[in-house]
Amino acid sequence: MKSFLKSAICMFALAAVACGGRKSEGPAFQDPHPLPEEPMVMRAASIGRYGGRFVLAETSGPKTFNAMMANETSSTDLTDQMFIGLANFDNGTQEETPFLAKTWEVAPDGLTWTFHLRKGAAFSDGHPITAEDVLFSFTVAYDEVVHPSVQDLLIMNGKKWEVTAPDPYTVVIKTPGPNAMVVSSASSVRIMPKHVLEAPFKSGNFVSAYNVSSPPDTIVTSGAWRVKQYVPGEKTVLTRNPYFFGIDTEKHRLPYLDELVYLVVPDQDAADLKFRSGEVDGIDNVKPENYRWYEDHQKEGNYTLHNLGPSLNTNFFWFNQNRVQKASPGKKVGDPQVDPVKYAWFNNPVFRRAVSLAVDREAMIPSIFFGDAVKNWSQSTPANKVWYSADVVKFDFNLAEAKKLIASLHWVDKDGDGFVEDTSGHTVGFNLKTNSDNKMRVSMANFIRDDLAKIGVKVNLVPVDFNTLIVNLREDFQYEAILLGLQSGVPPDPAMGQNVWRSSGKTHYWNMAQLSPETPQEARIDALMDTLVSTPDLEKRKAAWKEVQNIVNDQGWIVWLPTLNTKLPLRNRFGNTEPSVIPHRLIWNIERVYVKPSGAQP
Amino acid sequence: MRTYIAKRFLQVIPLLFGISFLTFLLLQLAPGDFLNQMAENPAISPATIDAMRRRFGLDQPWYFQYWLYLQNVILHFDFGESFSRHQPVFTVMREGLSNTLILAGAAAVVTWGLAIPLGVWAAVRQYSWIDKGLSLVAFVWLSIPEILSGLLLLMLAARTGWFPVGGMRSIDYDDLNGFGKFADVSWHLALPALVVGLVPLASRMRQMRGNLLDVLRLDFVTTARAKGLDEGIVIYKHAVRNALNPMITLFGYTLGALVSGSFIAEIIFSWPGLGRLTLDAILTQDQYLVMGSVLMASVVLILGNLIADLLLAIADPRISYD
Secondary structure, X not given: OHHHHHHHHHXXXXXXXXXXXXXXXXXXXXXXXXXXXXXXXXXXXXXXXXXXXXXXXXXXXXXXXXXXXXXXXXXXXXXXXXXXOOEEEEOOOOEEEXXXXXXXXXXXXXXXXXXXXXXXXXXXXOOEOOHHHHHHHHHHHHOOOOOOHHHHHHEEOOEEOEEEEEEOOEEEEEOOOOOOOHHHHHHOOOOOOHHHHHHHHHOOOOOOOOEOOOOHHHOOOOOOEEEEEEEOOOEEXXXXXXXXXXXXXXXXXXXXXXXXXXXXXXXXXXXXHHHXXXXXXXXXXXXXXHHHHHHHOHHHHOEEEEEEEEOOOEEEEEEOOOEOOOOEOOEOOOOEOOOHHHHHHHOOXXXXXXXXXXXXXXXXXXXXXXXXXXXOOOOOOOXXXXXXXXXXXXXXXXXXXXHHHHHHOOOEOOOXXXXXXXXXXXXXXXXXXXXXXXXXXXXXXXXXXXXXXXXXXXXXXXXXXXXXXXXXXXXXXXXXXXXXXXXXXXXXXXXXXXXXXXXOOOOOHHHOOOOOOOOHHHHHHHHHHHHHHHOOOHHHHHHHHXXXXXXXXXXXXXXXEOXXXXXXXXXXXXXXXXXXXXXXXXXXXXXXXXXXXXXXXX | OHHHHHHHHHHHHXXXXXXXXXXXXXXXXXXXXXXXXXXXXXXXXXXXXHHHHHHHOOOOOHHHHHHHHXXXXXXHOOOOEEOOOOEEHHHHHXXXXXXXXXXXXXXXXXXXXXXXXXXXXXXXXXXXXXXHHHHHHHHHHXXXXXXXXXXXXXXXXXXXXXXXXXXXXXXOHHHOOHHXXXXXXXXXXXXXXXXXXXXXXXXXXXXXXXXXXXXXXOHHHHHHHHOOOOHHHHHHHHHHHHHHHHHHHHHHHHHHHHXXXXXXXXXXXXXXXXXXXXXXXXXXXXXXHHXXXXXXXXXXXXXXXXXXXXXXXXXXXXXXXX
16 A cells, blocks of 8 residues: 555656646737727836736635626626726725726716716727716616616615716716715726627626626626636636726736636635645635744745735624514514513613623733734724724723623622622523634634623523524524624725614614614714715715714624734735735735746845 | 336436425525525615515525426426526536546545455455554544545645645646646546545455455355365455455445545545535525535436446346346
């Protein structure tokens, strides 16, 4: 057996020599087409050179190449590179920058937005991109049957926007009311080629158009990249759109790279190993327990572990204060979903503040996050350049204060079991649910159980399957408290999270989809969200958001937990890389990234 | 024989019917549906989720959904569409199935190519150091979980560079010539095939050893030896051939298990097979894709058993199905 293994390895090692070498550098790309009439100069640190490829590991392959139908990151990671919007969110400055629209302005009425399109922009088949294509894309976005999720951003109080094209290079959008998010919402509509997709749209086949088995040549794109090859379960290769309108300051057409490869590596440990062996150039998701290894091996691996600071994603828990909205046996409309005894505790801001005061977040950071986390008190984490404010109301760890609050409720431990009883003699405690597959959340819940025991509140930890958790929190409300997290959208504007903060919101976790606000504080938040969504004035919006955060934190509706620092490894042989905490973290500016000449590495 | 095969095929119909019903029922009992994950995205409204639920037919009661599914399968041989990919289930599964069969086939070669010679060797040298050593190694391997042996081999690959770290093809695969392509896939195949193939090795090897020992005790072997036949001919020409009979049945039965046996290795080694596809489908509750892969695995299992029975009839003239 031993000798067999040895000879097998030798045999395959020979094959390895035959096929393990790197692709030889072919002749550099020569731009065959003249530059468009109005090209777009893209900001970059240095002038690159043509050639090479970037390999990125993804946990699963794309499900569709149809940007309208793509709903999960495994697909949008690709479609966002292949299809553009009117404007583009710059991860570096965290602002909307011109893209297909070279300029835009809003009329004094605050409702009429005029976008001026770039002349000479073309799809990957050379067909010009005009206002017709923009109108077509909006028609698809508003279609009742196709119903892409982007539709939600384009409807205000049930009313659609009015989108017109007075000439081939002008698009006018009239909104039914003032809206602060017009530019970013309109840019979420990806521009799809009318000349290719109108026929499938009319025959009702739009949904399955541009699916993963479509021949790559038939997928006509508007962005910097188009599909070159798709191998199910293995990889997708994008290559440059030869007609892309982006150029560098010396008038070289972008992108510089010949290929952008998305390699499917479902197992995270395997992705780490692939990075170590050099097969992968960047990983978008590293476990914090591996940060140390990556830091220690930067030199020999010729890569840098970029510390991007706190993530945009949050962790928190909340108490179930939902009421029954549909009568069922034993429960009538308006009853609390949880046991009325517990509801009385959960509904009491003093209890919620005491809980927040009892959670020792600093103790969690070294043991759960390996030191790579910060305390966080808002959905706008410190990573958020525009919306973060350091001085929001917070109830950070203070055991004495927490105990004082519990005592002020006249809750005392009468039976000596270490846990307090409320005034009617019930032992105070709750079940804390979280999804069992997330190790970090389970560890945080463990810490919370120990912390709350110190103020005499008994916590039972209930890790459950993710789908069960979602059903619990959305449909049957069979929970007392849930520990979860929220990811941030792009752009990370709090108006994107309306559903979480509005009392009528479907993601207003602690008391969802209220018919009218139950508390004066929630009524105030609703009014503030109106301002946030409709006022174009950034300072007024910031003030409104600050007040929302202060109310939520003062009420203790959400008990905030630390946020992880993001660190991502990236090979040093690439120039112009600029990793960012905002998705797509490694490749948001990939059209400007190039392979440095060998020997030029630091 | 023909009637026997026909009968067996007829028996398959109610079986598949039952399997599809149970799978569908279990999928309905599992909490949530395909749209749950999306419902957690604050940017997607309940109206959108409802519209999608209507488009996928998930707003209908489950028995109605099942009825529609059956109708489409029976009348149009249409196994539905994957929710996430907007593609027919069979299109999605085709590629995965062939990759899984490649891995399973290579694993079978590892298992049987090692089990039979080693089993014979151990039986011939019963109770020797070789016999004991072989059992020890085989059982140690049997007791290491696939997930651990897989990760260990993956680490070996990363450390030494002798093997690729998972995947099925190199990134430059398309630039290779015919032989290079074959060598490239084999090179990627080596470790996962070893992981999958070595698990059943211990039991197959012990079975071969036991069978041969049983045969060696039979009268005809004694007769052959008494005739003064060469010991080599006694063992390899007469005894081993008889001892192989039960192994043939076993081989047929393991054919069916092959497809489901490699799921864990597929995930660790990023092998683009049916296992990963099915796991993804189950986790996201892509229900018709799950149904499709369960039915596919069942058909392979049933065919495997049928082949086992037929092989036995061919190998052993004493058995006949008429």
